[in-house]
Each structure stands twice: as structure tokens, then as C-alpha cells.
Amino acid sequence: MKKQEDWKSIVLEGDKHYLPHISIDCVVLGFHDNQLRVLLLKPKQKEEWALPGGFVKREETVEEAGYRTLFERTGLKDTFLEQFHTFSDPYRTRHNLTRAEFKNIGIDMPEDNWVTQRFLTVGLYALVEFSKVVPKPNQLSDYCEWWDIHNVGKLILDHNHILDKALQSIRLQLKYKPIGYNLLPQKFTLSDLQKLYETILDKKLDRANFNRKMLSSKFLTYQEEKKTGVPHKAPFLYSFDVEKYNQALRDGLSGEI
């Protein structure tokens, strides 16, 4: 796999290798300092930031295109990644990639090139462990950085809408799937988990209720060791038990967790 897309060949003969009219956009979320953060790119010559995205190869699923893009931007493999919505407004990409932008990186783009046509985009969200990500811009962008989801400002095209829809979807999912653990280190305290839920759901939760609900879910495994390096009482550490969760899914998991 090429580590970096070669835009010249993408523009000039990319539609041999990629499907026209279909792209992906990734909402990559991490959790740090009790903030939910989203990974954004700063395209060259543009004021606004953008979600990392890409095209779909002719022999790829949209999820495979998502994993490939995620690897290129973060260095991560085997992350939690799921599609949540397909955005198909016919005018959503009207002001997308322009000839001027490509001129700037030395590519003389023919008029009505396939990359300037209408694109539907499949939105995928990835939940990643913040500390493991090494953000990396692509050839068309200057920076790749984490932003607090509350401070992203105006993004390019319909990317604010895509981000909002991803957050809505995650909030609903969190009610019946323990997806949050993907955002935490392998071992975490119940208090870490509660802060994460509070941040995603954007509201305070009752501690006793939360702990009871989580512990009764049976998907948390108690770890022998306690958290070290903290003052006062050392809290217990837990990890998420994928095997027990998958078993419960096979047995017909019902209700909220």
C-alpha cells in the first residue's frame, strides 16, 4: 500500500482505479483532557478545515476505504470504524476541489475532471485511543490536528453536518452498545468511563446509577491492580471484555446497557 496518495495520478487517471461519484469522510474521535476531539485537516489555500476523507477503490468496500484513510492519517490499524450515514445532496460538492488548488501543487487538471464532479459521501466514524494517534496531513493539506468538537468552527462543504450526524449517531449507539471503551486506554477506572459518557452525552450522570449499570452489564472485567500515582484512595481498574460482549450478542443482547 502506498503511504501517501499520489494526487497527480489520482487526478489524471484515478477513475481507472477509483469509483467516480463516491467518496468517504471519516469522523475520527478521540478523548483527551475530558474533551471529545475530532481529527481535522487544514487544506492548502483554504480558510476552513476538513474531515479526512478519500475515494473508494474499484475493488474496495467503503469500510476498507475508511480503514485505509484512517491508517494514512493516524498510523492506526484495527480501529473501531462504522458507517453511519450516506450524504447525497446533489450540490454538496459544488465547491469542492478546484483547478486552482491542484495548480498550486503543480497539477494541471483537465476541465470537468472526475474529481470535480458530484460526489456522494459515506460518513464513517472511528473511535480511537487518543495517545496512540500520530496525525499526518496529506499532499493537499498543511496540517492534521485534533480539535475539541465544540470549537471546530466552519468546516468545508457539509462537513459540519457530517460531524453533527456522527455525534447524534454515537449518542444513540452508546445507549445499547458499549462503544465508548474504544476511546479509553485498555485499563480504566469507572470514573474515567463516567467522564467519557458525560462528555459524549453532554450531561451529568448520577455516579451510583452509572456504576450499577456498568457493573451489571457484565462486559467489564475487574483488574487485580489498582490505579497508581493518584492521591488518596486508589480506584479499581477495569477493562472491557470483548469475548463476553460478543457472547451476549450471540445470545441475543436486549435492552440498554
Added chain:
Amino acid sequence: MKKQEDWKSIVLEGDKHYLPHISIDCVVLGFHDNQLRVLLLKPKQKEEWALPGGFVKREETVEEAGYRTLFERTGLKDTFLEQFHTFSDPYRTRHNLTRAEFKNIGIDMPEDNWVTQRFLTVGLYALVEFSKVVPKPNQLSDYCEWWDIHNVGKLILDHNHILDKALQSIRLQLKYKPIGYNLLPQKFTLSDLQKLYETILDKKLDRANFNRKMLSSKFLTYQEEKKTGVPHKAPFLYSFDVEKYNQALRDGLSGEI
């Protein structure tokens, strides 16, 4: 709007009007005789039945393509329709529309025509009032009929998978959105509603619990009249209050209904 697709022009010059590589498939569900039923087409020259589907026009969203298809197959407008997943296996359409099928309806299809290429499909589900539907086959199919979801047998391509995924999605949605009312007549009894929920969720529900939950949801409006023509005690009729539900959504609906 044309009432019936003209397949000859679709095949020969359809890619001027439709996007290549992108289709939609509709899981149209109705509720009748305490069965959840799905609307299927029987393609000419094929053993297996198929979900109604179609292409996406160059100036259409996938949802608009869905409403158009739904209208052509059912005669219904303004139905509940929502996308639930995009299916993108590169080999999913390998055995799709063949030259023989088109030959059969008098169309001589050029080799490697756009309709025989790879298609991603956006799955949409529609919940409709059974009695209002007038099923109508298209030019490539002999029949358009309702099937009990438990008896559909082997469908073409990945349509069984698409149907399963739609049902999974509806079961989850039912927990937090009162989508079920779309499947009932405007006025219904709590017992009708319970049977519907039991059918979709494929399990028995406790009557007292169910009634309490539904009535406390505040989205049901009590109707003065009672159901007539039934023996014994006449049960009360309710209708779904869209306005109250929309208000609750604006106020930040939380938790299960």
C-alpha cells in the same frame, strides 16, 4: 414524472440521467394479520424474488430516489422512509442484470453497459399502511407482492442480507423512536400497537408494562370514540401525535420510549 421506467432508454443512455455505480434498494414493510410483510418483485426469467430498487438521478438525493421508487411500486407518497446502511461489497452485483434479461424485453444491450457494472446500494426502509398499497411490478418483473418476512426464501444478490439489516435497524430504532405508528391505521388500540411491537421485536411483551410505557410517552392521543364492531368491551382508540413528538425532539428527547 414518468410512471414507469423506460428500460430501453435507461440501458442505452441512462448514464446521462443517472449516476453510475450507485443504486438504492427499498425494504418496504407493512403489517397485516399480525404479520410483518415485505414487498417483493419477481424478476422475469429469474427464480428468486427481489427488493424493489432503482438508480439515482443526477439531480436527486438517495432519499428522493427512494420516494420515487416507492411511489412507482406502491402508489404511495409521503411515507416514512429512511436510509439504514450502504452495501458496498465489490462483488455484490456480479450476477445482476444480464444481457439475456434485456434481450427478453427486446433490448439489445451493448457489452459492459453501465447497468452491468459494479453498484453500491443504499438500503432504505419504508414503513407503510398495508391497506393503502397497490403493488405494481415494473417492466423487468412479472409480479409485485407482499411476503411474510419469515417466508421470503432466497432473494437475488445480497437482498436477504439487506432485509436482515433493515429489520435489525428497525428493532433498534423502535426502542427510542415511535416509528411503529407508520405501520398502523391512523386510529388504533393499545392492543394493536402491542401486537405490532411484538411482531417486529419477535417476542411477547408484558401488557401492563407496555401500556404504561406507551401512555407515559405522551405521543399517543386519546380518541373520543371506541372501536366498533368488536364483541365484549370496546377498547379505546388512540392516534399518534406527530406535533407532540416533534416538540419533544426539539426539547431534547432522551431515553427510551
